[in-house]
Amino acid sequence: MKISAVVLAAGKGMRMCSELPKVAHKAAGKPMIVHIIDIVKQAGIKDINVVVGHGREVVEELLTGQEVRFVVQEQQLGTGHALLQAEKNIDPDSSVIVLAGDTPLLRSSTIQQLTNFHLQHNSPTILSAEVSNPTGYGRVIRKNDQSFSKIVEEKDATEEDRLVREVNAGIYCFEARQVFKLLQETNTNNAQGEYYLTDVLELIKKTGQTVNIIKIEDAQEIYGVNDRIQLAYVESIIRKRKNLELMREGVTIIDPSSTFIDKDVEVEKDSIILPFTIIEGTTHIGSNCQIGPYSRISNSQIGNNVIIESSRVNKAKIGNQCTIGPYAYLRPQSELHDNVKVGDFAEIKKSIIGENSKVPHLSYVGDAIIGRGVNIGAGTITCNYDGRNKHQTIIEDQAFIGSNTNLVAPVRVGENAVIGAGSTIAHDVAPDTLAVERAKQRSFHKRAKSIDK
Ligand code: UD1
Numbered sequence: 001m002k003i004s005a006v007v008l009a010a011g012k013g014m015r016m017c018s019e020l021p022k023v024a025h026k027a028a029g030k031p032m033i034v035h036i037i038d039i040v041k042q043a044g045i046k047d048i049n050v051v052v053g054h055g056r057e058v059v060e061e062l063l064t065g066q067e068v069r070f071v072v073q074e075q076q077l078g079t080g081h082a083l084l085q086a087e088k089n090i091d092p093d094s095s096v097i098v099l100a101g102d103t104p105l106l107r108s109s110t111i112q113q114l115t116n117f118h119l120q121h122n123s124p125t126i127l128s129a130e131v132s133n134p135t136g137y138g139r140v141i142r143k144n145d146q147s148f149s150k151i152v153e154e155k156d157a158t159e160e161d162r163l164v165r166e167v168n169a170g171i172y173c174f175e176a177r178q179v180f181k182l183l184q185e186t187n188t189n190n191a192q193g194e195y196y197l198t199d200v201l202e203l204i205k206k207t208g209q210t211v212n213i214i215k216i217e218d219a220q221e222i223y224g225v226n227d228r229i230q231l232a233y234v235e236s237i238i239r240k241r242k243n244l245e246l247m248r249e250g251v252t253i254i255d256p257s258s259t260f261i262d263k264d265v266e267v268e269k270d271s272i273i274l275p276f277t278i279i280e281g282t283t284h285i286g287s288n289c290q291i292g293p294y295s296r297i298s299n300s301q302i303g304n305n306v307i308i309e310s311s312r313v314n315k316a317k318i319g320n321q322c323t324i325g326p327y328a329y330l331r332p333q334s335e336l337h338d339n340v341k342v343g344d345f346a347e348i349k350k351s352i353i354g355e356n357s358k359v360p361h362l363s364y365v366g367d368a369i370i371g372r373g374v375n376i377g378a379g380t381i382t383c384n385y386d387g388r389n390k391h392q393t394i395i396e397d398q399a400f401i402g403s404n405t406n407l408v409a410p411v412r413v414g415e416n417a418v419i420g421a422g423s424t425i426a427h428d429v430a431p432d433t434l435a436v437e438r439a440k441q442r443s444f445h446k447r448a449k450s451i452d453k
């Protein structure tokens with residue numbers, strides 16, 4: 001049986017007090033809507049429809065490149081109305097799983113459990129959970145025999161209903177033909193004047209069919225974000241789960257409470273993450289690395305046996321056996337080959353640094369191609385910018401750049417060349433030569449009347 005997913009994401013999320021639509025807010029480095037799409041995909045569902053409305057350009061932009069179809073809900077008239085907008089996209093003979101865009105803690109295994117149950121029993125199925133504080137959720141009301149009776153929204157609930165702690169997750173599986181037919185029959189006779197998707201369940205029951213309930217163990221999974229306090233909670237849970245997953249896979253995290261690793265980050269085994277470290281986006285870290293303390297690494301590729309201490313690395317590529325920091329800054333498009341050292345207060349931008357080369361202290365290297373076995377002396381600067389354009393510096397294999405050199409780009413330093421300390425090099429230096437550009441040193445008696453002689 002074919003299964004289509006419909007993710008409801010057209011609401012504004014008033015309680016976020018934001019210009020951004022709710023589902024665009026990030027939890028652990030990833031917008032909530034992207035979390036949910038990833039989870040649905042991991043459950044093996046390929047046909048995904050997203051109902052957008054409020055801030056739809058923002059949501060569509062966040063999902064560029066994802067294989068999803070968008071359905072527009074012009075006016076947000078309720079969850080039932082939202083689902084109905086997707087009817088035109090969905091084969092009436094298929095099953096449909098409905099999810100909300102604001103529940104990023106859901107697990108893909110739970111989606112599979114729901115869809116499998118629905119297909120086996122051939123019945124409409126909903127997810128519920130028992131929570132300690134049900135405020136704000138729809139309550140699942142059961143009959144004496146424990147079978148499903150109805151869902152009552154908080155605002156429509158009686159005192160007695162409100163005591164119920166079993167809540168509706170807002171995640172359901174239906175037969176497409178049936179749900180779209182019955183949605184036509186819902187109305188807005190309720191406290192919020194909205195078309196409630198939940199009303200369809202009562203209509204289904206009236207046809208004589210059973211509505212099944214899967215009550216899940218881990219109530220956290222259905223936690224819906226309505227405000228920024230809940231967003232921070234969800235963030236902390238996603239991070240906790242990620243740290244646990246990495247530790248189980250063989251990564252040492254010295255202090256999980258001060259370590260922030262985004263969900264899609266990969267770290268190979270026997271790497272050690274020291275406290276106060278942030279690893280973001282699609283970063284990949286190899287094995288046996290030592291990262292931190294106090295480092296922030298974003299969207300970068302790091303090899304094996306790399307040490308990064310108190311440094312910032314952004315969109316860079318680092319080979320094996322490299323040592324970075326303390327206090328280094330690697331900027332986008334920097335590529336370090338194996339066994340490179342970038343030391344304290346060195347900034348590297350859009351440069352390639354060859355195997356066994358070193359930039360140990362206080363340097364700026366921008367728009368440069370540096371060969372193998374090169375030593376860049378302390379304080380060396382590539383003068384890559386003339387006020388209008390950026391120019392390239394090329395330093396060939398085994399060159400030795402003396403301390404405090406200015407390399408005025410475009411410029412090339414040949415293989416095995418040596419630059420004397422303090423030189424400003426504005427012309428190419430041939431291989432195997434020594435270039436010095438420096439005024440001759442003069443010495444006078446300390447009490448000489450004049451130094452002009
Ligand atoms: C809904 C359920 C409630 C359940 C809760 C779980 C209904 C009537 N109530 O309530 O029983 O316990 O979810 O979190 O369904 N949306 C649209 N268009 C609309 C309205 C909403 O796309 O016109 C989207 C929202 O963007 C959101 C989702 O539907 O992603 C849920 O809407 P929300 O307003 O948060 O519903 P709740 O009041 O939380």
Ligand code: CA
Binds near residue numbers: 102224225226
């Ligand atoms: Ca909600």
